[in-house]
Amino acid sequence: MQREYYSGNRRNVYAELKKGSLVVFFSGDDIRKSADECYDFFGNRNFLYLTGIEEKGLVLLAGKQDDGEVWEKLYLRTPDPMAERWSGSRIKDKEASDISGIESFGYDSNFATDFHSLAVSGKYEFLYADSFKESTSDIDTSVHHFLRHVQAAYPYLKQENANLILRKLRTIKQPCEIEAIRKAEAITGEGIKAMMKASRPGMYEHQYKAEFDYVLGQYGTEGSGFPPIISAGQNNFCIHYYSYKGQAKDGDMILNDVGARWKGLVNDVSRGWPCNGKFTEKQKLLYNCALATSDYMFEVLKPGFKMADVDATAKKYNFEQLKEVGVCKKFEDIGTYMWHGGAHHIGYDCHDMIKRPEVVVPGMVFCVDIGIYHEEWGIGFRIEDNCLITENGCENLSRNIPRTIPEIEEYMMKNNTYLF
Structure with a gap:
């Protein structure tokens, strides 16, 4: 797929957001299989649809301002030469931009601080995320933990369902x-x-x-x-x-x-x-x-x-x-x-x-x-x-x-x- 495809998918999502909204998508994390072994990583399909990137631990954060202007930022895993020696290189901003068309990047270690600044800025009323579960017995993932934290720390942010937007677009x-x-x-x-x-x-x-x-x-x-x-x-x-x-x-x-x-x-x-x-x-x-x-x-x-x-x-x-x-x-x-x-x-x-x-x-x-x-x-x-x-x-x-x-x-x- 060309980077324009993923950029277009994101634009279509942003067009559905209410003004004064934040939206966050998580790529997914490892799931423990046994002892020190994890299942093969399988990325969130909506994250893949929006970015073209299939790597664990990434976060896409975007905002739609009151004037309708949209910004976006992709949070990558912080480089770690020792960890990468064992489990392979982590995607860098140039490669991520070539694939996704995203131009602004940060590291996962800065995501919480950046989100806090946005949440308390008074500029955003809504937060969209995809917290879909097929069954109530499904394990909680990063997005579920994040939304629980948001509800406790920023109760004034009204949570909206991004999954419905993606379902419509993927039809x-x-x-x-x-x-x-x-x-x-x-x-x-x-x-x-x-x-x-x-x-x-x-x-x-x-x-x-x-x-x-x-x-x-x-x-x-x-x-x-x-x-x-x-x-x-x-x-x-x-x-x-x-x-x-x-x-x-x-x-x-x-x-x-x-x-x-x-x-x-x-x-x-x-x-x-x-x-x-x-x-x-x-x-x-x-x-x-x-x-x-x-x-x-x-x-x-x-x-x-x-x-x-x-x-x-x-x-x-x-x-x-x-x-x-x-x-x-x-x-x-x-x-x-x-x-x-x-x-x-x-x-x-x-x-x-x-x-x-x-x-x-x-x-x-x-x-x-x-x-x-x-x-x-x-x-x-x-x-x-x-x-x-x-x-x-x-x-x-x-x-x-x-x-x-x-x-x-x-x-x-x-x-x-x-x-x-």
């Missing part, structure tokens, strides 16, 4: 974001095809994952956009399966729900295939029902379609397919075979943080996710593709990844040296 993808998603789609496709090439009865789930991870590693260090879901046989009936301990038996379906990350943007694609490269008649029957439903959704999705109707339409159409082949007799029983919703937005998160729209509009990117789980037959899979809403309809961004039965069987027959 519509910009051209450079769409291009990044396209690149992520291409990498994901190569990873899925690598698993198809290697697939065979007796292969372990962790070996499928190793094939996928290897491909992603050839394209840089961003890797997977979320923990890959890769399962075989009965493990396909766990929707979010991360164990990778199972072994594919002859005739088992391989389910994978995966996506690469590129320039911070992710995609989310699901494909299913028999580990031996040949669909059984029952597998074909169910797979074609899901495929027909997916194809139908890509025919009808266009600007003006109600977002709330996406899941309902997919469920109704899939029911008609399953009813026609004698699997599901009445609509009330569709939950026996469809276990999850059929759409979620993607972007900087797999389940992207957006403001849920009433209708779809050009520039939105979300998944069309059709799953069928027939426990009696031992067949579970999903077909998930990424949908870009265009001016007149939509585009299937992951269409080039083998998805029909002939495409999958032909690809495996031509490329899988274990089976053919």
Whole structure:
């Protein structure tokens, strides 16, 4: 991404602020894993969206004055040669400016003093921050500790929710974001095809994952956009399966729900295939029902379609397919075979943080996710593709990844040296 992209994102945020406001964003901190070990750092997605920088311990502080003028300052970690010898160099102001377009910098050791001066200056009435939690059990982060301190020390600052502003802005993808998603789609496709090439009865789930991870590693260090879901046989009936301990038996379906990350943007694609490269008649029957439903959704999705109707339409159409082949007799029983919703937005998160729209509009990117789980037959899979809403309809961004039965069987027959 160009620095103008991040500068533009910040301008859009500042435009939504009330006059007389401060706004603060934190990049995030390490999370303890065990003893002296921390989990790999994963930066706050909104901070990344606004700055392009993914490094722990940074703070973006900005102010919108009563006359509407805006200033901004990025607080970097104080240089520490000894610490940097162990854990790598810390970003400096020149590099941070080249990435983000920010021109004013300070160090983390000065942030508290600077904020105090602003808070007591009488120039600011509001404070915006992003203190989102998915669950009340989520751990507190820097922003939560900071806001508690602000509430106690500066109770006259009225706290406002910056998360709502970012959700609104992230709903519509910009051209450079769409291009990044396209690149992520291409990498994901190569990873899925690598698993198809290697697939065979007796292969372990962790070996499928190793094939996928290897491909992603050839394209840089961003890797997977979320923990890959890769399962075989009965493990396909766990929707979010991360164990990778199972072994594919002859005739088992391989389910994978995966996506690469590129320039911070992710995609989310699901494909299913028999580990031996040949669909059984029952597998074909169910797979074609899901495929027909997916194809139908890509025919009808266009600007003006109600977002709330996406899941309902997919469920109704899939029911008609399953009813026609004698699997599901009445609509009330569709939950026996469809276990999850059929759409979620993607972007900087797999389940992207957006403001849920009433209708779809050009520039939105979300998944069309059709799953069928027939426990009696031992067949579970999903077909998930990424949908870009265009001016007149939509585009299937992951269409080039083998998805029909002939495409999958032909690809495996031509490329899988274990089976053919």
